[in-house]
Amino acid sequence: MEKTTHHIPMWLLAELTFACPVQCSYCSNPLELSASRKNELSTEEWIRVMRQARKLGAVQLGFSGGEPLVRNDLEELVVEAKSLGYYINLITSSIGLTAEKITTLKEAGLGHIQISFQGSNRESNKLLGGTDSFDHKVAMTKEVIKQELALGLNFVLHRQNLHQVEEFLTMAQSVGAEFVELANCQYYGWGLHNREHLLPSQEQLIDAERVTNEFREKYKGDMDIFFVAPDYYDDRPKKCSNGWGTTFMTVNPEGEVLPCQAAKVIPGLEFPNVRDYELKDIWHNSDLFNRFRGTDWMKEPCKSCPEKEIDLGGCRCQALMLTGDATNADPVCSLSPHHDEVLRITEKAQRPYDEEETRNLVFRNPGNSKKIRAEKLELT
């Protein structure tokens, strides 16, 4: 039977490669790192994907990864995306970026660059990201501003760097950044593996939000700051990607199409590939995109909840990871019978910050990926 949805996938996230020079311990990518890049979609395949998504109504396009600058066809893809009518966002660590490349990408039609920082100074950025790249990030930030391309700075927050918010905002303000996102990391993939050492205490969050508010007040109109707290501390969950299968479509480097970046953790789901199916067919008809679309799949307490249309039961991946069943309510919700699992996890995070703890983080790199796989095999 043909199904169709009235929803339009307005956002296409194109994860061009899993390859990345940075080794963030909070990365939401899967723990299994592809050994090679030979299975990545080709330039022609990406162009086909962008055409098909545009036809479905996609209008915001994010080039992400891994590190999208690793792809040497990025400029070609930007030119093509621009001619299709996308607004194009580049989500990057800035490693591989140069002043010349910014000019080329801008001329090709790039609208916006988001540069991520791992720490607020040279030493901690190196310690937390595994690359000596702080000075380069600052230089590229200045260059993007100079070339008048829309810029967002993204500082990924967690237990080991929340105390640096003030130093980071001071740097951002001094170089003239107009938009800063302070986003606590989410606990998927490597982030889940490292959760014990990433989840902050309530006190750390309160301090960071206080500093953020002071900056907001002081630089009103010059710098917009967006603060994202970890949802483990909320009593209601967040919608999955604005609602599963309503707005977002992620295509991973090897062509699999996902309703959200983390969905690969859910067992029993098949991920249709753009090499086998048209995106239109995947969006409207696939079991994957229909599985948690709307509210029909819900069990109690979501099913009869008056707020079910507001959060749509929260994150399916989080439900799976914390309760073992993706059709359960997101346990972040205080109405979930599994909510005490979240309380147990956050309770353990109330210990004071200790910089020695940073050494326990497991960084995202092929060596650690192999090690984790071996440990898992031993366990089973």
Add this chain to the structure above:
Amino acid sequence: MSEFNLETASFKLNPRYQFQWEEAQQCHVLLYPEGLIKLSGSAAEILQRCQQPTTTATIVDELNEAFPGTEGLANDVKEFLTDAQQQVWIVQVSD
């Protein structure tokens, strides 16, 4: 940068915004980093005319010609442009 006299200055669409017709949504939109604004028919008629440098008087004249006899047109245009200026959807063009 957003401070300019709407009565006298020339202005145009802020180059950081992308203005276009969206077939899937059957409306014009303004695109910006990671977001979009759906435009009403009359907002789109005005912003369409801001793609090249223009003035409030020119837009009012053009719209009066395209939609003769529309009551309160000049006021509606001014009201929208004031809002557009605040949102920095339009920016001054220096002579």
